[in-house]
Amino acid sequence: MSGLLAGKRLLVTGVITDASIAFSVAKISQEADATVVLTGFGRLSLVERIAKRLPSPPPVIELDVTSEEHLAGLGDRVREHVDGLDGVVHSIAFGPQSVLGGEFLNAGWEDVSRAIQVSTYSYKSLAVACLPMMQSGGSIVGLTFDATKAWPVYDWMGVAKAGLESASRYLALHLGKQGIRSNLVSAGPLRTMAAKSIPGFEQFEDAWAERAPLGWDLSNQEPAARAVCALLSDWFPATTGEIVHVDGGYHALGA
Numbered sequence: 275m276s277g278l279l280a281g282k283r284l285l286v287t288g289v290i291t292d293a294s295i296a297f298s299v300a301k302i303s304q305e306a307d308a309t310v311v312l313t314g315f316g317r318l319s320l321v322e323r324i325a326k327r328l329p330s331p332p333p334v335i336e337l338d339v340t341s342e343e344h345l346a347g348l349g350d351r352v353r354e355h356v357d358g359l360d361g362v363v364h365s366i367a368f369g370p371q372s373v374l375g376g377e378f379l380n381a382g383w384e385d386v387s388r389a390i391q392v393s394t395y396s397y398k399s400l401a402v403a404c405l406p407m408m409q410s411g412g413s414i415v416g417l418t419f420d421a422t423k424a425w426p427v428y429d430w431m432g433v434a435k436a437g438l439e440s441a442s443r444y445l446a447l448h449l450g451k452q453g454i455r456s457n458l459v460s461a462g463p464l465r466t467m468a469a470k471s472i473p474g475f476e477q478f479e480d481a482w483a484e485r486a487p488l489g490w491d492l493s494n495q496e497p498a499a500r501a502v503c504a505l506l507s508d509w510f511p512a513t514t515g516e517i518v519h520v521d522g523g524y525h526a527l528g529a
């Protein structure tokens with residue numbers, strides 16, 4: 275991977291543990307010679323501690339994607355460390371317990387709207403907040419879980435991901451003229467903090483273990499992270515509005 279991201283200045287959101295997909299993205303990006311700035315949500319000292327486990331501990335900026343104040347100040351905070359951005363990684367999702375785990379019919383709008391604000395709308399908010407730093411174009415990459423299907427326990431998070439997939443296509447439409455690409459990686463199930471908060475997540479684990487044509491390692495974030503890095507690199511210069519599946523081939527199967 276050495277050199278793949280040489281000269282790239284990247285903003286990576288979503289690190290909370292070293293199992294976070296974003297942690298692997300940051301690690302592989304640094305190994306590929308990128309300069310990385312992280313953002314952390316809430317537990318900043320924890321994120322800073324985790325960041326020290328990266329090959330070259332990056333700065334951590336506080337960012338709650340639902341805070342207008344944080345979004346408005348993001349540019350100034352990022353410029354304290356890099357003079358612009360070539361890539362932005364959105365690795366953020368949240369849904370209150372009531373919107374997951376089979377409660378689709380009972381979830382109320384307040385909780386559903388929170389899930390959509392954090393997991394869907396924030397993709398646009400983050401992109402817009404970063405635009406002034408992307409004067410020479412660049413690449414925005416997010417993470418989805420295949421939203422073309424209804425999954426047993428994913429419920430309103432699935433709806434939020436369907437919205438994210440659409441939002442990525444609209445960002446591709448609206449930012450293309452500025453040379454900015456927007457793509458998603460659709461990952462198979464991975465044992466992260468977000469995944470552990472989904473009641474019944476083991477149903478996904480069993481399904482992937484049994485059926486993914488290439489097999490699937492629930493504890494290996496690297497394949498998804500590598501795809502993110504590839505989309506951040508110059509090797510997909512004419513690809514935007516795309517969803518790259520990194521799921522062992524599961525999505526290609528029939529029932």
Ligand SMILES: NC(=O)c1ccc[n+]([C@@H]2O[C@H](COP(=O)([O-])OP(=O)(O)OC[C@H]3O[C@@H](n4cnc5c(N)ncnc54)[C@H](O)[C@@H]3O)[C@@H](O)[C@H]2O)c1
Nearest residue numbers: 288290294295315338339366367417418463464466467468
């Ligand atoms: N783990 C999986 O099985 C899987 C599969 C496909 C896609 N994804 C997606 O990958 C992305 C990263 O999740 P992960 O699995 O690495 O879990 P994770 O728990 O490590 O990361 C989720 C991140 O979202 C952040 N976050 C939550 N609310 C936020 C807010 N208001 N502002 C800013 N950040 C906020 C958390 O701090 C955390 O760092 C998510 O979009 C998730 O849906 C995960």
